[in-house]
Amino acid sequence: MELALLRTLTSREFYEGNKSIAKERIFKSKETRAIKNTIDLAMIEYEDDINIGDIEALFFSSNQALTTAQKDIYTSLFRKMDLCDELNYEVAQDVLRELNREDAANELVDMAFKMSNGEITSLHKVVEFIDRREEDFMPALKIAFESMDIDELLKKNDLEFKWKINIPTVAQLVPGVNGGQLIVGAARPNTGKTSCHAFLCAGKDGFLHQGAKVMVLANEEATNRVSARYLTASCNMTIDAIKKDKTKAEQFFKPMKDSLNVADATGWDLDRMERAIKAYKPDILIADMADKFQPEGSYTAHHEKLKATYVRLRILAKQYDCVIFAMSQLSAEAEGKVFVDMSMLEGSRTGKASEADILFCLTKTPMIEGQQEEDSAERHWLVLKNKLTGKHGRVVTMFDPDTATYSA
DSSP, X not given: OHHHHHHHTTSHHHHHHHTTTXXXXXXXXXXXXXXXXXXXXXXXXXXXXOOHHHHHHHHHHHOTTOOHHHHHHHHHHHHHHHXXXXXXXXXXXXXXXXXXXXXXXXXXXXXXXXXXXXXXXOTHHHHHHHHHHGGGGSOOOOOOOOOOOHHHHHHHTOOOOSEEOSOHHHHTTOOEEOTTOEXXXXXXXXXXXXXXXXXXXXXXXXXXXXXXXXXXXXXXXXXXXXXXXXXXXXXXXXXXXXXXXXXXXXXXXXXXHTTEEEEEXXXXXXXXXXXXXXXXXXXXXXXXXXXXXXXXXXXXXXXHHHHHHHHHHXXXXXXHTOEEEEEEEBOGGGTTOSSOOGGGBTTOSSHHHHHOSEEEEEEEOOOOTTOOXXXXXXXXXXXXXXXXXXXXXXXXXXXXXXXXXXXX
């Protein structure tokens, strides 16, 4: 492994990025230490990349007093180095850190022995050792700075959306979404939250029709009921109508079934969510309810826990280039109100809103005395935060709970 590491260190890119932890002393044999010393000299002496032949020539020219037997040993090592494949840079960094750990451990043992026999009488030497060796365990800092190329900047900031919103009035405010974005949607119970994401995904011209892979992680409503909403939204038929004409329903639902995964996520934490994202690679992830996915760590205040949850959701969206729809609740303060604000998000002060690229709330027109629930079909979409287009406001749609569909 040391020879493969030495081979990798002949790459100027890797050498320059890791020379602070690739010290000569961490190599275990005097021969590999001597070769590492020659690589250091070559990197100082020459500007271009160097190969094994260059290192070998420089080594022997600098060590002319070697015996024939010693020359044979080093010649054999250089031949083996030449046959080694260059290590993956991340693997090579791990090897360097492991060698540093072993070397530091040996130095600590030596210091402990000297303390026990009185050669070291102060902890100052130990503190000095820790300060000196701390960076040896840290990977080289690499920052991916944004390109300042004008064409690249224009391309990246072009307001083109891969996944289009399929409700025309809502699309006036939010035309679409892209991977890496966190969309927070909130409503009071029985307003149509589940139907909302079902229609955006499976309804006419929804994300599934556009070719998106959708994964729904449901930890509140039973998955069979969630799946049924996607079925009815896909074909704009009630369950009773589907029972009477399954062939018609299948025509609409079949093309999207392979791209839709609905799972019971009751009791899941965010680590398990991440494993699911890694395994199934969705374009769109629906977390319903997002608040119930447990973050890592313990929190004394509920709003701090929710903040940690939404920070992690935003990171996951960016890390895996998927759109995450985080469905949430509005507090009791929003009951019966059409116009709500960010302060009415359940359990959160500013944590949810601050992490969202889009924050929308779904409310319904209050029923008047004598009115039946089904008569109150108006649903108000309030876009309270919009980092994508900057547009805010309210649009009114009509909601059919029997088919889980929305219309302008």
